[in-house]
Amino acid sequence: MTLIDGHGGDLALAALRSFGVAEMFTLSGGHVFPLYDAAKKAGVRIVDVRHEQSAVFAAEAVAKLQRRPGLAVLTAGPGVTNGVSGLTSAMFNGAPIVVLGGRAPQFRWGSGSLQEMDHLPIVRAVTKHAETIFSTDEVYARLQAAALTALTPHRGPVFVDLPLEVVFSTADGIDAADAPAVPSSEADPEEVQRAVSLLGAAERPVIIAGSDVWTGDATAALREAAEALRIPVFANGMGRGTLPPDHPLAFARARKAAFGGADVIAVIGTPLDFRLNFGDFGSAQVVHVTDAPSQKASHVSPAAAPAGDLRLILSAFASYSGLVADHEPWIATLRDAENLAKAKETAALEADADPIKPSRVYGELRKVLADDAVTIGDGGDFVSYAGKYLEPARPGTWLDPGPYGCLGTGMGYAMGARITYPSRQICVLMGDGAAGFSLMDVESLVRQDLPVVIVVGNNGIWGLEKHPMRNMYGYDVAADLQPGLRYDDVVKALGGAGETVEKPGDLAGALTRAFDAGVPYLVNVLTDPEDAYPRSSVLA
Structure with a gap:
């Protein structure tokens, strides 16, 4: 067991560093000085901005690109409220960010301290978890738990308030446990089998790969599944590039032909929202593959909806041993539509x-x-x-x-x-x-x-x-x-x-x-x- 001492800022940053956090995005504020002190001592890069929204957006970018927590530190009151749009963006995008907020001292609560306000009612609706830590002794363990919540599918932002006396006070002999492993959930095998059987038997199947394919580190598994089943792939969000543009199963321009002619469409790692006509693809059956049950669409009834670790689901697709229909005529049809659309674009470009x-x-x-x-x-x-x-x-x-x-x-x-x-x-x-x-x-x-x-x-x-x-x-x-x-x-x-x-x-x-x-x-x-x-x- 490793024991550590320090003020609340030291303990908070040590907990997040155990998850790989290596930088802090912030706009200077006195309520959070101990977090800066901790960063300086630990060699954690401090990147300061001119508006708190940029700090949270920067943390979101790190979280999405590196698939680990991004950290934003916001001072009390307007510092937190200025960051709410960034928190909301991270919530919609499934980005595992940790936002630490400064907070007026609890021992003087109600007396009118500078920027005294309860942030939690404001941020709860746009975070996976929001809490205030009232004891310095609890900072390390509870921030590790918060970071784990952010990383657990479906991923998203967490917010933790640190009152002035908590972040400035010291604690001794705190157990600095290693970061706990992110839990992996397996989808219902019957749902997985139903989904892949539909795709295999389809004459005109299509895959739409979304951001969670990247976030869930499932890009290689998706490629293997597409190649094994010979299914054309379209992408949105951070799913773009899952297959390189020159891959024979990668498509971008033939969406109208694909969505209008497909008999089964598998939407993987992205919601059935306005970008995808709310999951209404005419006569096509919809397979909706998500990384957590909470992401299953409630406004449609997919023919199959496996929810769990996307790598495991897609690996099961790739190893499917049932009969697969001949998809080559369908692929050729879409390739013709793709090439025609690209040819028409030349003049515009x-x-x-x-x-x-x-x-x-x-x-x-x-x-x-x-x-x-x-x-x-x-x-x-x-x-x-x-x-x-x-x-x-x-x-x-x-x-x-x-x-x-x-x-x-x-x-x-x-x-x-x-x-x-x-x-x-x-x-x-x-x-x-x-x-x-x-x-x-x-x-x-x-x-x-x-x-x-x-x-x-x-x-x-x-x-x-x-x-x-x-x-x-x-x-x-x-x-x-x-x-x-x-x-x-x-x-x-x-x-x-x-x-x-x-x-x-x-x-x-x-x-x-x-x-x-x-x-x-x-x-x-x-x-x-x-x-x-x-x-x-x-x-x-």
């Missing part, structure tokens, strides 16, 4: 229009992004084009806000990605609307030597709202921004670099300079405000 079309931006980015680049989406219409035209070559290289759709994730995600991968390309794709939420945190990137490339699609409008509102009412309101703003000058003023691009022929050179710069560099692309993403999803 090379469009020489003035103003610049968003598609041309992605045509140029495809030429310069490395296979292991981490691409981050933070925006509406502009980032929708990224989802359409960029195909990650590897799993775990795509970050977007997910189904919660919260703008402002970009700079926080960029921090987490750069710290995770010091030498890779990190590229943030941002609408000009999204830039208003977090661009000030470029200063945090500059000050802490975290170079990234930021490409802003600057059309001077809220495109996701302006065009639909016009179609609905014949007019639009509250949907305009100042056209032609120099977001690159903002980045320069904050210590980075950048340039504005007005002509499509200038994109290639600007992107090359951006990736070679070694500092936060913003390429401000003036894009066509009349260009509207052809959206077809039903939001409600």
Whole structure:
């Protein structure tokens, strides 16, 4: 048994370090000074930001990319409430983050201490677990338990409050147990058998791989299952790149043909939400594979719904010994549709229009992004084009806000990605609307030597709202921004670099300079405000 001594900050950080936590994202506040002291003594990197939401988004990026807890430390009151959008994003995205909140002292509770408020009623609805620890002696064990809760499927954020006297006080002889193993749950074997039998017997099966395939470290198992059963694979979220784009079973452009013609669709590791028409695929039977029973859809009745460790479920799919129908004609049909769609895209990717079309931006980015680049989406219409035209070559290289759709994730995600991968390309794709939420945190990137490339699609409008509102009412309101703003000058003023691009022929050179710069560099692309993403999803 290892015994440790220290103040509440020492014990809290030691508990989280046992799970691999190696950095702390924060905005300075006196309520949490002992946590900074602990980090300094332990050599844990402190990354400080200009708005608490960026700290939580950075922790979320680390949690998703590294599949272990990300840590954000928020001071009391407004520090915590500023982080609520980040907590909610992590909840929707199944990201195992730990958020530590400072709290006014309990011994003076009710007297009006600075920023005295009970955070728990605010955060409970957007966390897996929220608690206040009232004894320094309990900090280590209870924070280990909280981190384990965050990591246990279905993963998600936890919040722990540390009152002032708890985090500043000391405790002696605390048992510093090793981090407990994350429990693994096995799905009902009958449900697994039913699911794989449906897929094997189907004439036109399809797999949709979602973020939990990556988070659950099941990418290799999914590939083995797809290859064994010969099933076409589409992906969303961090499932993108599960199969490389050149894999014969990887598809991205033929969704309409696939979802309209399939007889069995297996949705694996992602909810049956608005992105997937709420699980309504016409006459196709739906198999919904989730990492925990809590993720089973309640608004539909799938033909099979195994819930448990995705690696085990997919390994069982791969070792299926029953008869498998001939899927080759179906694969060939989808490949024809895929190739036809790609051929039609060529003109858009090379469009020489003035103003610049968003598609041309992605045509140029495809030429310069490395296979292991981490691409981050933070925006509406502009980032929708990224989802359409960029195909990650590897799993775990795509970050977007997910189904919660919260703008402002970009700079926080960029921090987490750069710290995770010091030498890779990190590229943030941002609408000009999204830039208003977090661009000030470029200063945090500059000050802490975290170079990234930021490409802003600057059309001077809220495109996701302006065009639909016009179609609905014949007019639009509250949907305009100042056209032609120099977001690159903002980045320069904050210590980075950048340039504005007005002509499509200038994109290639600007992107090359951006990736070679070694500092936060913003390429401000003036894009066509009349260009509207052809959206077809039903939001409600």
